[in-house]
Amino acid sequence: MRRLEAYNVLSDVEFRDRHAHLVLKEKEMDPKSQAFVSALVYTVLQHSLFLDYQFQDLVDAKLPKEVALVIKMACAQYFKMDDVPDYALVNEYVELTKTIGKKRYSGVVNAVLKKVIKRGLRPIEETGLKRASIEYSMPLWILNLLSKQYDEKFAIDYAIYCQEIKPSYVRINTLKDYPLDMSYFDEYNNALIAKSELFRSDYLENGVVLIQDINSQKVVPFMNLEDNLEVLDCCCGPGTKTSHIAALMNNTGQIDGVELHQSRADKTSELMERVGATNATIITSDVLEYQTDKKYDRILLDAPCSGLGVLSHKHDLRYHIKPEDLDALVLLQADMLDHVATLLEVDGILVYATCTLNRKENEKQVEAFLARNSNYELLESELCNPMETLGDGFYIAQCRRTC
Numbered sequence: 483m484r485r486l487e488a489y490n491v492l493s494d495v496e497f498r499d500r501h502a503h504l505v506l507k508e509k510e511m512d513p514k515s516q517a518f519v520s521a522l523v524y525t526v527l528q529h530s531l532f533l534d535y536q537f538q539d540l541v542d543a544k545l546p547k548e549v550a551l552v553i554k555m556a557c558a559q560y561f562k563m564d565d566v567p568d569y570a571l572v573n574e575y576v577e578l579t580k581t582i583g584k585k586r587y588s589g590v591v592n593a594v595l596k597k598v599i600k601r602g603l604r605p606i607e608e609t610g611l612k613r614a615s616i617e618y619s620m621p622l623w624i625l626n627l628l629s630k631q632y633d634e635k636f637a638i639d640y641a642i643y644c645q646e647i648k649p650s651y652v653r654i655n656t657l658k659d660y661p662l663d664m665s666y667f668d669e670y671n672n673a674l675i676a677k678s679e680l681f682r683s684d685y686l687e688n689g690v691v692l693i694q695d696i697n698s699q700k701v702v703p704f705m706n707l708e709d710n711l712e713v714l715d716c717c718c719g720p721g722t723k724t725s726h727i728a729a730l731m732n733n734t735g736q737i738d739g740v741e742l743h744q745s746r747a748d749k750t751s752e753l754m755e756r757v758g759a760t761n762a763t764i765i766t767s768d769v770l771e772y773q774t775d776k777k778y779d780r781i782l783l784d785a786p787c788s789g790l791g792v793l794s795h796k797h798d799l800r801y802h803i804k805p806e807d808l809d810a811l812v813l814l815q816a817d818m819l820d821h822v823a824t825l826l827e828v829d830g831i832l833v834y835a836t837c838t839l840n841r842k843e844n845e846k847q848v849e850a851f852l853a854r855n856s857n858y859e860l861l862e863s864e865l866c867n868p869m870e871t872l873g874d875g876f877y878i879a880q881c882r883r884t885c
Contacts, residue, residue, distance in 0.1 A: 488522040527797040531619040649675040689756035696873035697866035702726040709734040711779040719746025721753035728759035737762040787836035791875025844877035
Protein backbone atom coordinates (compact mmCIF):
# COMPACT_ATOMS: atom_id res chain seq x y z
CA MET A 483 0.00 0.00 0.00
CA ARG A 484 1.70 3.15 -1.27
CA ARG A 485 -0.01 5.50 1.16
CA LEU A 486 1.14 3.34 4.06
CA GLU A 487 4.72 3.57 2.79
CA ALA A 488 4.37 7.35 2.59
CA TYR A 489 2.90 7.45 6.09
CA ASN A 490 5.83 5.42 7.44
CA VAL A 491 8.35 7.81 5.88
CA LEU A 492 6.52 10.88 7.17
CA SER A 493 6.16 9.45 10.67
CA ASP A 494 9.94 8.91 10.74
CA VAL A 495 10.44 12.52 9.65
CA GLU A 496 7.84 14.17 11.87
CA PHE A 497 8.02 12.01 14.99
CA ARG A 498 11.63 10.74 14.96
CA ASP A 499 13.39 13.78 13.48
CA ARG A 500 14.83 11.85 10.54
CA HIS A 501 15.52 13.29 7.10
CA ALA A 502 13.11 12.38 4.33
CA HIS A 503 15.68 11.66 1.61
CA LEU A 504 17.53 9.22 3.87
CA VAL A 505 14.36 7.37 4.87
CA LEU A 506 13.22 7.15 1.25
CA LYS A 507 16.57 5.66 0.23
CA GLU A 508 15.95 2.78 2.62
CA LYS A 509 12.67 1.83 0.94
CA GLU A 510 12.61 -0.89 -1.70
CA MET A 511 9.77 -0.12 -4.11
CA ASP A 512 9.04 -0.43 -7.79
CA PRO A 513 9.62 2.79 -9.76
CA LYS A 514 5.92 3.70 -9.98
CA SER A 515 5.41 3.30 -6.23
CA GLN A 516 8.67 5.14 -5.51
CA ALA A 517 7.49 8.08 -7.61
CA PHE A 518 4.11 8.29 -5.89
CA VAL A 519 5.48 7.90 -2.36
CA SER A 520 8.22 10.48 -2.94
CA ALA A 521 5.73 12.94 -4.43
CA LEU A 522 3.31 12.54 -1.53
CA VAL A 523 6.04 12.79 1.12
CA TYR A 524 7.59 15.94 -0.32
CA THR A 525 4.21 17.54 -0.97
CA VAL A 526 3.28 17.08 2.69
CA LEU A 527 6.62 18.49 3.85
CA GLN A 528 6.61 21.41 1.44
CA HIS A 529 3.10 22.50 2.45
CA SER A 530 2.96 21.22 6.03
CA LEU A 531 1.75 24.36 7.83
CA PHE A 532 -0.72 25.19 5.07
CA LEU A 533 -2.15 21.66 5.26
CA ASP A 534 -2.43 21.79 9.06
CA TYR A 535 -4.38 25.02 8.73
CA GLN A 536 -6.93 23.37 6.45
CA PHE A 537 -8.23 21.03 9.17
CA GLN A 538 -6.97 22.21 12.58
CA ASP A 539 -10.19 24.06 13.39
CA LEU A 540 -12.17 20.85 12.72
CA VAL A 541 -10.37 18.54 15.16
CA ASP A 542 -9.83 18.25 18.89
CA ALA A 543 -6.45 19.39 20.16
CA LYS A 544 -6.05 15.97 21.79
CA LEU A 545 -6.28 14.12 18.47
CA PRO A 546 -3.37 11.63 18.27
CA LYS A 547 -0.52 12.93 16.14
CA GLU A 548 -0.65 9.80 13.99
CA VAL A 549 -4.26 10.50 13.04
CA ALA A 550 -3.51 14.16 12.37
CA LEU A 551 -0.74 13.03 9.99
CA VAL A 552 -3.20 10.82 8.09
CA ILE A 553 -5.57 13.78 7.67
CA LYS A 554 -2.66 16.00 6.57
CA MET A 555 -1.69 13.47 3.91
CA ALA A 556 -5.25 13.38 2.61
CA CYS A 557 -5.31 17.19 2.46
CA ALA A 558 -2.03 17.12 0.53
CA GLN A 559 -3.56 14.88 -2.11
CA TYR A 560 -6.79 16.87 -2.22
CA PHE A 561 -5.33 20.39 -2.40
CA LYS A 562 -1.90 19.93 -3.96
CA MET A 563 -1.78 16.75 -6.04
CA ASP A 564 -3.61 15.00 -8.87
CA ASP A 565 -7.37 14.72 -8.86
CA VAL A 566 -8.78 11.76 -6.93
CA PRO A 567 -12.54 11.25 -6.66
CA ASP A 568 -13.69 12.62 -3.30
CA TYR A 569 -15.26 9.36 -2.16
CA ALA A 570 -12.11 7.41 -3.08
CA LEU A 571 -9.86 9.86 -1.25
CA VAL A 572 -11.91 9.64 1.94
CA ASN A 573 -12.11 5.86 1.75
CA GLU A 574 -8.36 5.42 1.19
CA TYR A 575 -7.43 7.47 4.25
CA VAL A 576 -10.10 5.95 6.46
CA GLU A 577 -8.58 2.57 5.58
CA LEU A 578 -5.07 3.92 6.28
CA THR A 579 -6.26 5.01 9.73
CA LYS A 580 -7.31 1.44 10.44
CA THR A 581 -4.08 0.01 9.03
CA ILE A 582 -1.89 2.06 11.37
CA GLY A 583 -3.81 0.77 14.39
CA LYS A 584 -6.09 3.76 14.95
CA LYS A 585 -9.39 2.14 13.93
CA ARG A 586 -11.33 3.91 16.68
CA TYR A 587 -10.55 7.23 14.93
CA SER A 588 -11.66 6.12 11.46
CA GLY A 589 -15.02 7.82 11.93
CA VAL A 590 -13.27 11.06 12.92
CA VAL A 591 -11.10 10.93 9.81
CA ASN A 592 -14.16 10.25 7.66
CA ALA A 593 -16.09 13.19 9.13
CA VAL A 594 -13.17 15.65 9.04
CA LEU A 595 -12.24 14.90 5.43
CA LYS A 596 -15.84 15.29 4.30
CA LYS A 597 -15.95 18.71 6.01
CA VAL A 598 -12.63 19.72 4.41
CA ILE A 599 -13.91 18.75 0.96
CA LYS A 600 -17.22 20.52 1.45
CA ARG A 601 -15.54 23.73 2.63
CA GLY A 602 -12.70 23.83 0.13
CA LEU A 603 -9.77 26.12 0.87
CA ARG A 604 -10.02 27.68 4.31
CA PRO A 605 -9.56 31.47 4.05
CA ILE A 606 -6.42 32.77 5.75
CA GLU A 607 -7.49 35.72 7.87
CA GLU A 608 -4.01 36.63 9.13
CA THR A 609 -1.86 39.33 7.51
CA GLY A 610 1.85 40.01 7.01
CA LEU A 611 4.31 37.43 8.31
CA LYS A 612 1.62 35.35 10.02
CA ARG A 613 -0.24 34.96 6.74
CA ALA A 614 2.97 34.15 4.86
CA SER A 615 3.86 31.51 7.47
CA ILE A 616 0.60 29.66 6.76
CA GLU A 617 0.37 30.27 3.04
CA TYR A 618 3.97 29.27 2.27
CA SER A 619 4.51 26.84 5.18
CA MET A 620 7.47 28.70 6.64
CA PRO A 621 7.77 28.63 10.45
CA LEU A 622 6.96 32.04 11.85
CA TRP A 623 10.16 32.27 13.88
CA ILE A 624 12.23 31.97 10.69
CA LEU A 625 10.21 34.74 9.02
CA ASN A 626 10.57 36.94 12.12
CA LEU A 627 14.35 36.38 12.16
CA LEU A 628 14.75 37.22 8.45
CA SER A 629 12.44 40.21 8.76
CA LYS A 630 14.49 41.59 11.66
CA GLN A 631 17.85 41.00 10.00
CA TYR A 632 16.79 42.09 6.49
CA ASP A 633 13.19 43.32 6.13
CA GLU A 634 9.67 41.95 5.88
CA LYS A 635 9.71 41.92 2.07
CA PHE A 636 12.88 39.81 2.03
CA ALA A 637 11.37 37.34 4.50
CA ILE A 638 8.12 36.92 2.54
CA ASP A 639 9.90 36.78 -0.81
CA TYR A 640 12.13 34.02 0.53
CA ALA A 641 9.14 32.06 1.81
CA ILE A 642 7.59 32.27 -1.67
CA TYR A 643 10.91 31.35 -3.30
CA CYS A 644 11.20 28.22 -1.17
CA GLN A 645 7.92 26.91 -2.60
CA GLU A 646 9.08 27.17 -6.21
CA ILE A 647 10.88 24.57 -8.32
CA LYS A 648 14.60 25.33 -8.70
CA PRO A 649 16.98 24.41 -11.51
CA SER A 650 19.41 21.53 -11.03
CA TYR A 651 22.77 23.21 -11.49
CA VAL A 652 25.80 21.19 -12.54
CA ARG A 653 29.56 21.64 -12.52
CA ILE A 654 31.74 19.99 -15.15
CA ASN A 655 34.57 17.93 -13.66
CA THR A 656 37.76 19.12 -15.36
CA LEU A 657 39.73 16.16 -13.99
CA LYS A 658 38.16 13.93 -16.61
CA ASP A 659 38.75 14.24 -20.33
CA TYR A 660 35.36 13.12 -21.53
CA PRO A 661 33.36 14.28 -24.57
CA LEU A 662 30.27 16.21 -23.47
CA ASP A 663 27.01 16.59 -25.33
CA MET A 664 26.16 20.20 -24.45
CA SER A 665 22.58 19.68 -25.60
CA TYR A 666 22.06 18.08 -22.16
CA PHE A 667 22.46 21.50 -20.54
CA ASP A 668 20.94 24.94 -20.45
CA GLU A 669 22.88 27.98 -19.28
CA TYR A 670 21.93 30.60 -16.70
CA ASN A 671 24.13 33.34 -15.27
CA ASN A 672 27.34 31.56 -16.40
CA ALA A 673 26.21 28.30 -14.80
CA LEU A 674 24.98 25.10 -16.39
CA ILE A 675 21.53 23.66 -15.67
CA ALA A 676 20.74 19.99 -16.18
CA LYS A 677 18.06 19.03 -18.66
CA SER A 678 16.14 15.84 -18.00
CA GLU A 679 18.23 14.04 -20.62
CA LEU A 680 21.31 14.37 -18.39
CA PHE A 681 19.80 12.06 -15.79
CA ARG A 682 19.39 9.35 -18.42
CA SER A 683 23.06 9.59 -19.39
CA ASP A 684 26.11 8.12 -17.62
CA TYR A 685 27.69 11.52 -16.94
CA LEU A 686 26.80 11.62 -13.24
CA GLU A 687 27.66 7.98 -12.59
CA ASN A 688 31.05 8.40 -14.25
CA GLY A 689 31.87 11.61 -12.39
CA VAL A 690 31.97 13.71 -15.53
CA VAL A 691 29.59 16.27 -14.05
CA LEU A 692 28.36 16.89 -10.51
CA ILE A 693 25.12 18.34 -9.24
CA GLN A 694 26.09 21.50 -7.32
CA ASP A 695 24.13 24.64 -6.57
CA ILE A 696 25.12 27.80 -8.45
CA ASN A 697 26.13 29.57 -5.22
CA SER A 698 27.85 26.53 -3.71
CA GLN A 699 30.08 26.62 -6.80
CA LYS A 700 31.31 30.08 -5.75
CA VAL A 701 32.87 28.90 -2.48
CA VAL A 702 36.06 27.14 -3.61
CA PRO A 703 37.17 29.89 -6.05
CA PHE A 704 37.38 32.19 -3.00
CA MET A 705 40.38 30.07 -1.91
CA ASN A 706 42.55 31.49 -4.73
CA LEU A 707 43.97 28.04 -5.43
CA GLU A 708 47.19 27.24 -7.28
CA ASP A 709 48.97 24.01 -8.11
CA ASN A 710 50.91 22.15 -5.40
CA LEU A 711 49.31 23.76 -2.35
CA GLU A 712 48.69 22.13 1.03
CA VAL A 713 44.93 22.43 1.70
CA LEU A 714 42.76 21.60 4.70
CA ASP A 715 39.07 21.03 3.91
CA CYS A 716 37.05 21.02 7.14
CA CYS A 717 33.63 19.34 7.37
CA CYS A 718 34.29 18.03 3.87
CA GLY A 719 31.47 15.51 3.46
CA PRO A 720 29.94 14.59 1.09
CA GLY A 721 32.89 15.88 -0.94
CA THR A 722 31.44 18.13 -3.63
CA LYS A 723 33.67 21.07 -2.67
CA THR A 724 36.63 18.74 -2.04
CA SER A 725 36.38 17.55 -5.64
CA HIS A 726 36.22 21.19 -6.77
CA ILE A 727 39.45 21.92 -4.86
CA ALA A 728 41.13 18.92 -6.51
CA ALA A 729 40.02 20.11 -9.94
CA LEU A 730 41.24 23.69 -9.47
CA MET A 731 44.63 22.36 -8.30
CA ASN A 732 44.78 19.98 -11.28
CA ASN A 733 45.26 16.99 -8.95
CA THR A 734 48.49 18.45 -7.57
CA GLY A 735 49.45 19.26 -3.99
CA GLN A 736 47.63 17.67 -1.07
CA ILE A 737 44.11 17.99 0.32
CA ASP A 738 43.43 16.77 3.84
CA GLY A 739 39.66 16.44 4.16
CA VAL A 740 38.30 16.20 7.72
CA GLU A 741 34.80 14.85 8.31
CA LEU A 742 33.16 13.95 11.62
CA HIS A 743 30.67 11.36 10.38
CA GLN A 744 32.00 8.09 9.01
CA SER A 745 29.15 7.72 6.49
CA ARG A 746 29.88 11.15 5.01
CA ALA A 747 33.62 10.46 5.03
CA ASP A 748 32.96 7.25 3.09
CA LYS A 749 30.81 9.12 0.58
CA THR A 750 33.57 11.68 0.14
CA SER A 751 36.15 8.97 -0.54
CA GLU A 752 33.78 7.31 -3.01
CA LEU A 753 33.25 10.63 -4.79
CA MET A 754 37.01 11.26 -5.01
CA GLU A 755 37.41 7.91 -6.75
CA ARG A 756 34.49 8.57 -9.10
CA VAL A 757 35.74 12.00 -10.20
CA GLY A 758 39.38 10.91 -10.47
CA ALA A 759 40.75 13.06 -7.63
CA THR A 760 44.03 11.50 -6.49
CA ASN A 761 45.39 14.26 -4.24
CA ALA A 762 42.87 14.00 -1.37
CA THR A 763 43.12 12.08 1.91
CA ILE A 764 39.87 11.84 3.87
CA ILE A 765 40.20 11.72 7.66
CA THR A 766 37.34 10.84 10.01
CA SER A 767 37.69 13.25 12.91
CA ASP A 768 36.03 16.09 14.78
CA VAL A 769 37.53 19.30 13.40
CA LEU A 770 38.04 20.55 16.96
CA GLU A 771 40.14 17.46 17.74
CA TYR A 772 42.16 17.50 14.52
CA GLN A 773 45.85 18.11 15.25
CA THR A 774 48.83 18.22 12.93
CA ASP A 775 52.33 19.68 12.75
CA LYS A 776 51.56 20.74 9.19
CA LYS A 777 50.84 24.35 8.26
CA TYR A 778 48.39 24.76 5.39
CA ASP A 779 48.44 27.22 2.51
CA ARG A 780 44.66 27.24 2.29
CA ILE A 781 41.88 26.21 4.65
CA LEU A 782 38.18 25.85 3.88
CA LEU A 783 35.75 25.74 6.79
CA ASP A 784 32.39 24.85 5.29
CA ALA A 785 30.86 25.21 8.72
CA PRO A 786 27.95 23.37 10.31
CA CYS A 787 25.09 25.86 10.20
CA SER A 788 21.34 26.29 10.51
CA GLY A 789 20.86 25.70 6.78
CA LEU A 790 18.36 28.53 6.43
CA GLY A 791 19.65 29.17 2.91
CA VAL A 792 18.73 25.74 1.53
CA LEU A 793 15.09 25.48 2.58
CA SER A 794 13.92 25.56 -1.04
CA HIS A 795 15.00 21.94 -1.54
CA LYS A 796 15.29 20.63 2.04
CA HIS A 797 11.70 21.13 3.08
CA ASP A 798 11.91 19.05 6.24
CA LEU A 799 14.83 21.13 7.55
CA ARG A 800 12.54 24.10 8.21
CA TYR A 801 10.70 21.99 10.80
CA HIS A 802 13.77 20.27 12.29
CA ILE A 803 15.77 23.40 13.11
CA LYS A 804 14.67 25.26 16.25
CA PRO A 805 15.43 28.83 17.42
CA GLU A 806 17.34 27.50 20.41
CA ASP A 807 19.70 25.60 18.06
CA LEU A 808 21.16 28.80 16.62
CA ASP A 809 23.15 29.96 19.64
CA ALA A 810 24.82 26.56 19.99
CA LEU A 811 25.76 26.62 16.30
CA VAL A 812 27.28 30.10 16.62
CA LEU A 813 29.47 28.91 19.50
CA LEU A 814 30.54 25.79 17.57
CA GLN A 815 31.43 27.83 14.48
CA ALA A 816 33.50 30.24 16.59
CA ASP A 817 35.42 27.38 18.21
CA MET A 818 36.11 25.83 14.81
CA LEU A 819 37.32 29.11 13.34
CA ASP A 820 39.70 29.73 16.24
CA HIS A 821 41.04 26.18 16.07
CA VAL A 822 41.73 26.00 12.33
CA ALA A 823 43.16 29.55 12.34
CA THR A 824 46.22 28.14 14.15
CA LEU A 825 46.84 25.66 11.32
CA LEU A 826 47.33 28.21 8.53
CA GLU A 827 50.61 29.53 7.15
CA VAL A 828 51.31 33.26 7.33
CA ASP A 829 49.87 34.85 4.16
CA GLY A 830 47.63 31.81 3.76
CA ILE A 831 43.91 32.11 3.04
CA LEU A 832 41.09 30.88 5.26
CA VAL A 833 37.65 30.68 3.64
CA TYR A 834 34.63 30.47 5.91
CA ALA A 835 31.34 29.46 4.28
CA THR A 836 27.80 28.67 5.38
CA CYS A 837 24.53 27.86 3.64
CA THR A 838 22.46 30.06 5.94
CA LEU A 839 21.00 33.56 5.85
CA ASN A 840 21.35 34.12 9.60
CA ARG A 841 23.68 37.09 10.04
CA LYS A 842 24.84 35.86 13.46
CA GLU A 843 26.35 32.82 11.71
CA ASN A 844 27.67 34.91 8.84
CA GLU A 845 28.85 38.54 8.99
CA LYS A 846 28.63 38.77 12.79
CA GLN A 847 30.54 35.52 13.17
CA VAL A 848 33.41 36.73 10.98
CA GLU A 849 33.49 40.14 12.69
CA ALA A 850 33.83 38.41 16.07
CA PHE A 851 36.55 36.09 14.71
CA LEU A 852 38.59 39.03 13.43
CA ALA A 853 38.19 40.83 16.75
CA ARG A 854 39.58 37.78 18.58
CA ASN A 855 42.35 37.10 16.04
CA SER A 856 44.25 40.28 15.25
CA ASN A 857 46.58 38.33 12.94
CA TYR A 858 43.75 37.90 10.42
CA GLU A 859 42.18 40.34 7.98
CA LEU A 860 39.07 40.13 5.83
CA LEU A 861 39.86 40.35 2.12
CA GLU A 862 36.42 39.80 0.63
CA SER A 863 32.98 38.49 1.52
CA GLU A 864 29.74 37.79 -0.29
CA LEU A 865 26.18 37.04 0.74
CA CYS A 866 24.44 35.16 -2.07
CA ASN A 867 20.81 36.29 -2.20
CA PRO A 868 18.67 33.31 -3.27
CA MET A 869 16.03 35.39 -5.04
CA GLU A 870 18.59 37.35 -7.05
CA THR A 871 20.73 34.35 -8.01
CA LEU A 872 18.09 31.58 -8.24
CA GLY A 873 20.31 29.47 -6.02
CA ASP A 874 20.75 28.68 -2.35
CA GLY A 875 21.48 31.29 0.28
CA PHE A 876 25.24 31.23 0.94
CA TYR A 877 27.72 33.38 2.83
CA ILE A 878 31.43 33.28 1.94
CA ALA A 879 34.28 35.15 3.66
CA GLN A 880 37.91 35.17 2.54
CA CYS A 881 40.41 35.93 5.31
CA ARG A 882 44.22 36.18 5.22
CA ARG A 883 46.63 35.38 8.03
CA THR A 884 48.92 38.41 8.33
CA CYS A 885 51.48 37.20 10.86
